[in-house]
Amino acid sequence: MDLDESSLLDAVLATLDGTPDPRLKEILTTVGRHLHAAVRELRLTNREWEQAVEFLTAVGHTSDATRQEFVLLSDVLGVSMLVETINGAHAGTESTVLGPFHMVDSPARELGDSVNLIGKGQPCVITGSVRDVDGTPLSGATVDIWQCDENGFYDVQQPESQPPGNGRGLFHADDEGRFWFRTVVPSHYPIPTDGPVGALLAATRRHPYRPAHVHVIAEAPGHVPLTTHMFVADSPYLDSDAVFAVRGNLVTEFAEVTEPAEAEQYGVSVPFRHAHFDIQLARA
Amino acid sequence: MDLDESSLLDAVLATLDGTPDPRLKEILTTVGRHLHAAVRELRLTNREWEQAVEFLTAVGHTSDATRQEFVLLSDVLGVSMLVETINGAHAGTESTVLGPFHMVDSPARELGDSVNLIGKGQPCVITGSVRDVDGTPLSGATVDIWQCDENGFYDVQQPESQPPGNGRGLFHADDEGRFWFRTVVPSHYPIPTDGPVGALLAATRRHPYRPAHVHVIAEAPGHVPLTTHMFVADSPYLDSDAVFAVRGNLVTEFAEVTEPAEAEQYGVSVPFRHAHFDIQLARA
Numbered sequence: 262m263d264l265d266e267s268s269l270l271d272a273v274l275a276t277l278d279g280t281p282d283p284r285l286k287e288i289l290t291t292v293g294r295h296l297h298a299a300v301r302e303l304r305l306t307n308r309e310w311e312q313a314v315e316f317l318t319a320v321g322h323t324s325d326a327t328r329q330e331f332v333l334l335s336d337v338l339g340v341s342m343l344v345e346t347i348n349g350a351h352a353g354t355e356s357t358v359l360g361p362f363h364m365v366d367s368p369a370r371e372l373g374d375s376v377n378l379i380g381k382g383q384p385c386v387i388t389g390s391v392r393d394v395d396g397t398p399l400s401g402a403t404v405d406i407w408q409c410d411e412n413g414f415y416d417v418q419q420p421e422s423q424p425p426g427n428g429r430g431l432f433h434a435d436d437e438g439r440f441w442f443r444t445v446v447p448s449h450y451p452i453p454t455d456g457p458v459g460a461l462l463a464a465t466r467r468h469p470y471r472p473a474h475v476h477v478i479a480e481a482p483g484h485v486p487l488t489t490h491m492f493v494a495d496s497p498y499l500d501s502d503a504v505f506a507v508r509g510n511l512v513t514e515f516a517e518v519t520e521p522a523e524a525e526q527y528g529v530s531v532p533f534r535h536a537h538f539d540i541q542l543a544r545a
Numbered sequence: 546m547d548l549d550e551s552s553l554l555d556a557v558l559a560t561l562d563g564t565p566d567p568r569l570k571e572i573l574t575t576v577g578r579h580l581h582a583a584v585r586e587l588r589l590t591n592r593e594w595e596q597a598v599e600f601l602t603a604v605g606h607t608s609d610a611t612r613q614e615f616v617l618l619s620d621v622l623g624v625s626m627l628v629e630t631i632n633g634a635h636a637g638t639e640s641t642v643l644g645p646f647h648m649v650d651s652p653a654r655e656l657g658d659s660v661n662l663i664g665k666g667q668p669c670v671i672t673g674s675v676r677d678v679d680g681t682p683l684s685g686a687t688v689d690i691w692q693c694d695e696n697g698f699y700d701v702q703q704p705e706s707q708p709p710g711n712g713r714g715l716f717h718a719d720d721e722g723r724f725w726f727r728t729v730v731p732s733h734y735p736i737p738t739d740g741p742v743g744a745l746l747a748a749t750r751r752h753p754y755r756p757a758h759v760h761v762i763a764e765a766p767g768h769v770p771l772t773t774h775m776f777v778a779d780s781p782y783l784d785s786d787a788v789f790a791v792r793g794n795l796v797t798e799f800a801e802v803t804e805p806a807e808a809e810q811y812g813v814s815v816p817f818r819h820a821h822f823d824i825q826l827a828r829a
Contacts, residue, residue, distance in 0.1 A: 262783065262784060262791045262792065262793050263791075263792055263793050264626070264630070264789060265630065266627060266630050266631065269623050269626055269627055269630060269789060270623065270627075272623065272789055273622060273623035273789065276749065276751050277749055277751075279749065279750040279751070280748065280749040280750060281748075281750065282748065285748060285749070286749070287587065288587055288589075288593065289749065291583050291586055291587050292583055292622075293622055293623070294583075295579040295580070295582060295583040296579070296622060296624055297623065297624070297627055298579060299575050299576055299578075299579040300624060300627050300628060300631070301627070301631070302575055303571065303572055303575050304631055305572075305628055305631065306628075306632060307628060307629075307632050307772075309572065310619070310624075310625070310628045314613065314615045314616055314619065317601070317604075317605065317615050318605055318608045318613070318615050319605075320601075320605060321601065321602055321603075321604060321605010321606055321608065321615075322605055322606075322608075324602045324605065324606075329598065329602070331598045331601050331602050331605075332598055335594070335598065338557060338576075338577055338580060339553050339554065339556065339557035339577070339581065340580055340581070340584060340594075341594070342548070342553055343550060343553055343554075343581055343584050343585070344584060344589055344590075344591060344594045345591075346548070346549065346550055346553060347550065347584070347585070347588055347589065348590060348591050464564065464566070464569060465560065465561055465563065465564040465569070465570070465573065466563040466564060466565065467560050467561075467563070488591075499546065500546060505548060505553060505556055505557065507546045507547075508546065508547055509546050509547050
């Protein structure tokens with residue numbers, strides 16, 4: 262009763278004393294301290310508190326089965342990339358953010374299949390490998406791929422014009438740890454700007470663009486799952502990704518190929534673009 | 546590109562440089578610093594980040610036209626009371642939290658009306674006044690009242706059994722700044738525990754109870770609006786309010802009256818309970 266700014270925090274933290282899970286207690290204690298510190302430092306007004314409640318509620322209401330606005334909010338505040346940076350500090354290929362579009366399961370596909378179900382865009386072949394950090398091929402590793410189309414939209418953003426699973430595929434690496442599939446070159450694109458996160462970017466005069474990329478989650482038994490991107494080397498916005506996710510090591514040449522023999526090998530016609538991405542997974 | 550834990554925060558803050566509204570820039574800078582600091586201190590895992598996203602999304606999805614789970618979350622973390630403490634440090638009656646149930650407009654009522662539309666509960670008369678800090682009556686001040694019923698539920702929680710507006714009333718003080726109305730004695734009650742905030746309380750073994758109270762918002766031209774409670778003096782949980790909102794000055798006797806003449810004055814029968822609450826509003 263009659264708590265002041267400081268004793269109020271003490272009272273809140275005291276209610277966590279009986280929390281059985283020590284990690285939950287630690288998380289809530291740290292979050293509570295920083296929340297109270299931020300509000301105290303800002304001398305937040307009642308109206309600003311109401312606006313914060315309205316904003317967070319709108320972020321929740323904008324999230325549904327195919328859209329995750331809280332992930333987007335975490336992304337544009339650099340929190341997603343911070344979590345990746347903290348947890349990705351191990352051997353193997355560097356990780357980057359999951360992003361908000363991994364909301365649906367990628368359809369299982371065979372090596373060599375095309376993930377381009379609509380036939381438009383610049384033809385592209387992506388090849389790669391999944392190996393242990395000592396170079397041992399990881400036979401049967403799963404490679405989950407998702408990307409936007411040539412106009413910068415994911416299937417879930419355009420249910421009217423893109424069939425479900427367009428731009429997505431779940432592949433299994435062969436006995437030598439290799440994978441390959443056909444696709445189109447993804448475009449750079451704006452993150453969705455029609456929700457509260459878009460309003461936040463507009464209010465801060467930030468651009469909403471991400472450089473072109475293909476999402477990858479690679480997994481193999483006994484290894485740390487890897488969430489990462491292949492970034493398209495000649496894309497704009499590599500130096501100002503709206504979600505701070507670019508790693509130099511992940512920037513990949515999507516080279517134009519005009520050699521008919523090479524095209525024939527992959528079942529495409531010239532000219533096409535070819536990217537190669539070797540993945541190394543850390544041991545669990 | 547290739548940002549580390551520290552340069553990542555710098556990059557995020559640099560994107561705020563062009564924000565036209567200096568207060569928005571200040572808020573986002575402070576929130577960004579504390580968010581990043583909390584994640585770094587906790588060494589948050591990817592799975593914990595996912596759980597945080599899932600929790601906040603569930604809080605959003607639980608909020609609708611008659612329920613505000615983000616307000617409830619702010620309440621149980623002591624943030625709402627902190628904002629009140631920061632902003633209520635002026636002359637006049639002390640403020641306390643708004644709470645999550647002020648989602649609908651209170652129906653306009655005449656002085657002396659009853660806000661008890663269902664006829665059950667312990668009859669009660671509440672009288673009071675609205676004055677300036679120098680004691681001048683504030684004729685015509687509005688007094689917005691909302692409270693739960695004898696079982697601890699607000700109208701919006703029980704649309705099947707309580708008519709809209711039960712327990713609510715918007716009154717205008719008379720020429721001498723006085724107000725009075727009939728009601729029932731509110732019960733102590735648990736905050737809603739069927740949503741994610743309830744799950745949080747359960748995981749931390751915190752009880753969800755609030756002491757019995759009547760919500761009040763008093764407003765008059767030229768004065769700072771006041772959001773406060775009358776707490777019922779003999780209620781349980783006055784010392785452990787789940788939302789940390791009790792102020793000693795706001796605890797009010799709800800005295801039993803057995804005097805028929807007094808009952809007749811208010812149009813009730815004996816025994817009834819009578820509470821008196823004098824409000825002073827600070828000058829704007």
